[in-house]
Amino acid sequence: MFLVQAVNIFFQIVVYLIFGRVILSWFARPGDRVYPLYRMLIQLTEPILAPFRRLSDRFMRNSGIDISPMIAIFAIWFVRALIIKLLFILF
Numbered sequence: 001m002f003l004v005q006a007v008n009i010f011f012q013i014v015v016y017l018i019f020g021r022v023i024l025s026w027f028a029r030p031g032d033r034v035y036p037l038y039r040m041l042i043q044l045t046e047p048i049l050a051p052f053r054r055l056s057d058r059f060m061r062n063s064g065i066d067i068s069p070m071i072a073i074f075a076i077w078f079v080r081a082l083i084i085k086l087l088f089i090l091f
Contacts (some may be wrong), residue, residue, distance in 0.1 A: 001091065004084055010023050011080040014048065018069050048072055 021041040028038035051077065053068040060067065 001087070003091070004087055007080065007083050007087065009051060011076055014045075015073055015076055017041055017045050018049070021049075021071050034060075 005091045021038070022035060024038040024041060028066050049068050052071045053066065056066070056068045056071060
């Protein structure tokens, strides 16, 4: 089913973008060659990560560890599975 494949591809791309942002956050610094790519990843993923960051800040105050990407990926997997189940029910 084409629609299920499109949903899978979309959510997989979003997860890869989040992983890319996490990995580049360890290495990219202003002035580096990869820094523009890192800034682009921030702009693409921040609307997704911001709500989860606020949620994780409530439970892990000043811990220094940002678990919002992990929470966001779990939520993306859950939403993806829910949408696919609904598509199978509807079609």
